[in-house]
Amino acid sequence: MVGGSPVAGSEDQRQWCIRVLNLDPAGASGNRGEPILGVWRDAKEAVDARLEALGRTLRGLGDPDLDQIAQYGLFGLTGGGQTVALMAALQDYDRAAPADRAAAAAAVGKAVGAYRAMLHSSPLAEALDDNPFGVEIGLLDTMDVAFRQIITAIR
Amino acid sequence: MSDVQEKPKRKRGGSLVSRVQRSWSDSVLSMIGRSSLLESGEEPPVVLAPPPPPTPQRPPQLVQEVSARMLTFDELADKIGHRPHKDRLGGHWKRSTEYKAVRAEITAVNTLSAASLVDGDLDGLDGQLDALIAAAGRYRAQHKKNNDKTGAADDVVASAQAQKLALAAVRADPAFDQVKHHITLKQAIECKQRGMAFADCRFDLYNDTNAEEVDDAFGSGMANSVAKIEYANGDTLVFKGERVSDEGVQLSAASAIGIDAKAPHNGNRNIATLAVAELLGQPIVPKVCYGMHTNPTTGEQEIGLLMTMAPGKTITTTDPVTGVKKRREMWPPGNPPSATAQAKLMEQLTSLDWSDVITGQMDRHGGNYMVDINGDEVTVTGIDNDVCFGAQQTDPNANKGQYFSRTTPPGMPPLIDKKVYDRIIASDFDRDLRPKLAALMTAAEVTAAESRFNLSKMHAAGLHPEYVVADWTAWRSPAPAQLTAKAFLKAAGTGVGSDKSGGLFGRDFAAAFEREGIL
Numbered sequence: 015m016v017g018g019s020p021v022a023g024s025e026d027q028r029q030w031c032i033r034v035l036n037l038d039p040a041g042a043s044g045n046r047g048e049p050i051l052g053v054w055r056d057a058k059e060a061v062d063a064r065l066e067a068l069g070r071t072l073r074g075l076g077d078p079d080l081d082q083i084a085q086y087g088l089f090g091l092t093g094g095g096q097t098v099a100l101m102a103a104l105q106d107y108d109r110a111a112p113a114d115r116a117a118a119a120a121a122v123g124k125a126v127g128a129y130r131a132m133l134h135s136s137p138l139a140e141a142l143d144d145n146p147f148g149v150e151i152g153l154l155d156t157m158d159v160a161f162r163q164i165i166t167a168i169r
Numbered sequence: 170m171s172d173v174q175e176k177p178k179r180k181r182g183g184s185l186v187s188r189v190q191r192s193w194s195d196s197v198l199s200m201i202g203r204s205s206l207l208e209s210g211e212e213p214p215v216v217l218a219p220p221p222p223p224t225p226q227r228p229p230q231l232v233q234e235v236s237a238r239m240l241t242f243d244e245l246a247d248k249i250g251h252r253p254h255k256d257r258l259g260g261h262w263k264r265s266t267e268y269k270a271v272r273a274e275i276t277a278v279n280t281l282s283a284a285s286l287v288d289g290d291l292d293g294l295d296g297q298l299d300a301l302i303a304a305a306g307r308y309r310a311q312h313k314k315n316n317d318k319t320g321a322a323d324d325v326v327a328s329a330q331a332q333k334l335a336l337a338a339v340r341a342d343p344a345f346d347q348v349k350h351h352i353t354l355k356q357a358i359e360c361k362q363r364g365m366a367f368a369d370c371r372f373d374l375y376n377d378t379n380a381e382e383v384d385d386a387f388g389s390g391m392a393n394s395v396a397k398i399e400y401a402n403g404d405t406l407v408f409k410g411e412r413v414s415d416e417g418v419q420l421s422a423a424s425a426i427g428i429d430a431k432a433p434h435n436g437n438r439n440i441a442t443l444a445v446a447e448l449l450g451q452p453i454v455p456k457v458c459y460g461m462h463t464n465p466t467t468g469e470q471e472i473g474l475l476m477t478m479a480p481g482k483t484i485t486t487t488d489p490v491t492g493v494k495k496r497r498e499m500w501p502p503g504n505p506p507s508a509t510a511q512a513k514l515m516e517q518l519t520s521l522d523w524s525d526v527i528t529g530q531m532d533r534h535g536g537n538y539m540v541d542i543n544g545d546e547v548t549v550t551g552i553d554n555d556v557c558f559g560a561q562q563t564d565p566n567a568n569k570g571q572y573f574s575r576t577t578p579p580g581m582p583p584l585i586d587k588k589v590y591d592r593i594i595a596s597d598f599d600r601d602l603r604p605k606l607a608a609l610m611t612a613a614e615v616t617a618a619e620s621r622f623n624l625s626k627m628h629a630a631g632l633h634p635e636y637v638v639a640d641w642t643a644w645r646s647p648a649p650a651q652l653t654a655k656a657f658l659k660a661a662g663t664g665v666g667s668d669k670s671g672g673l674f675g676r677d678f679a680a681a682f683e684r685e686g687i688l
């Protein structure tokens with residue numbers, strides 16, 4: 015799903031790109047930009063903060079069932095086994111030597127695909143996004159924005 | 170994983186929850202594999218981590234910084250006086266006026282600090298330290314060309330300044346009143362040299378006046394000898410003297426994770442370990458505080474860590490001559506632990522594994538934890554919690570490849586007790602741990618602990634639900650393997666030559682279980 019990484023041109027070509035296009039082709043292919051693990055982590059933290067707010071709301075109602083949900087339901091979704099695989103792939107990519115970056119990018123693509131499939135088929139994710147307690151979670155949207163950013167970065 | 174227990178039911182309706190919200194909650198419960206507490210019996214509700222504790226009575230952070238440069242009073246005096254003068258005159262050492270002035274100020278500092286803390290003149294001592302600094306300055310000016318002497322004078326100034334900081338920390342300690350009747354000003358300063366908070370000091374209870382029976386040769390490990398003391402109030406505790414510095418004796422595992430040999434603050438690491446075990450809700454390390462005991466060799470009162478006695482025995486013994494470790498038999502052959510005891514053993518061993526990854530424990534070899542198996546009752550206790558909470562270990566998932574001298578089983582625990590899981594998931598570093606750790610260690614060490622804690626929490630979440638164990642006897646690994654917990658931990662390995670393992674059970678018990686035919 016990831017196109018071949020741009021062939022590094024001559025240093026002259028690179029300088030031209032920087033001057034005229036305001037874009038560094040060497041940087042575009044990897045670890046010059048923001049680490050992609052950070053992109054994902056920011057999104058996850060944003061979502062977790064909102065899930066925590068939902069948790070607080072649930073707990074505040076003094077209802078044993080809502081208490082149960084506050085404890086079990088929320089964190090698992092963004093912290094499960096898929097997450098560990100995804101984090102590993104993102105981290106590998108950030109650390110990859112230039113020669114290994116294409117392979118690492120392919121692995122990221124796979125991990126992101128699997129993670130998105132998990133999220134989008136999760137009734138729980140949908141339920142959290144649609145919770146009737148007035149707490150905006152935006153789980154699927156926030157994650158998708160991050161994933162688009164990641165996929166753009168590794169192209 | 171739903172072990173259903175009978176529990177008084179609560180009626181539906183009449184609550185603040187609307188119909189829409191109730192139907193949402195019912196469907197979410199089914200998605201996460203729970204059933205409503207309102208309709209049917211369920212397992213008892215989890216006790217949430219306690220509410221944010223009031224900020225504990227701790228002294229300011231500055232005490233962490235002072236110790237590295239601080240000389241003891243004797244060293245201070247030595248600095249100026251230990252070198253015999255070359256030019257002997259009429260049988261007396263010839264000394265400069267400036268030298269005599271420094272000596273006199275040091276003596277005055279010593280005299281003032283020998284007073285008990287409650288009667289001590291703290292302002293007077295502070296002024297006296299200023300006078301010492303001034304005298305050392307004059308001495309230095311007099312001996313500008315002599316590097317030995319200027320060096321000694323600089324050391325005296327640095328040390329006196331450190332003593333002033335320590336004195337300020339003594340004053341600022343909110344639990345000052347708890348100790349003021351029981352120690353001298355000098356001892357109070359020594360506490361601060363060791364990074365101690367007076368809140369953790371029980372000199373009122375635990376001093377030699379209250380000691381009824383003392384065994385000074387009770388135990389000795391690689392680094393320390395420990396005493397067993399029975400107190401008048403019935404407590405039997407283990408005492409381990411708290412050194413100011415571990416220079417020259419520091420374990421390489423300790424330097425590997427960045428513990429400052431000049432200010433190791435080992436006692437505080439034991440106190441911090443207890444805080445983690447309490448967060449996990451598992452009594453798997455001794456209760457600890459500071460007390461005082463006379464060192465049998467020097468005859469001096471020492472400040473040290475007091476621990477509750479762990480029952481049972483260590484897994485290994487170390488031959489004092491050859492240093493060779495030997496495994497003990499943990500039960501008489503042919504008489505293995507009961508099924509109940511086995512379950513408790515696994516629960517407590519994995520809980521100690523979890524505590525150890527969070528604390529970044531580097532030294533959990535078989536001589537540093539004790540196990541007592543008595544019928545159906547089991548007690549696992551991690552002792553010697555000195556080598557942990559290093560600033561340089563941010564990853565809980567560590568192994569010998571990264572830290573050669575590490576003796577804790579490698580990798581993250583592959584199973585987690587459900588009670589521990591619930592506590593970890595419900596807990597929050599900032600709310601539940603940071604306030605306790607902040608006064609016990611450096612800011613960098615707290616930051617590393619935060620990283621280990623959050624990564625451990627994430628690992629726990631990833632184990633949910635298949636590897637969260639509610640019942641250590643009934644649990645089976647996911648199909649098709651369907652292993653029992655003990656077989657699963659054994660399969661996870663001993664950790665030898667590997668970066669993962671079945672934790673303490675995998676390393677120290679699985680083989681013995683197999684030998685006994687109880688695996």
Ligand SMILES: Nc1ncnc2c1ncn2[C@@H]1O[C@H](COP(=O)(O)OP(=O)(O)O)[C@@H](O)[C@H]1O
Binds near residue numbers: 394483552554
């Ligand atoms: N809390 C305790 N309860 C029972 N025995 C203890 C306790 N602490 C230490 N010991 C005994 O003292 C020995 C040495 O203590 P340890 O703290 O391991 O010292 P070291 O730092 O020298 O290894 C242990 O092996 C054990 O036999």
Ligand SMILES: [Mg+2]
Binds near residue numbers: 392537553
């Ligand atoms: Mg030991």
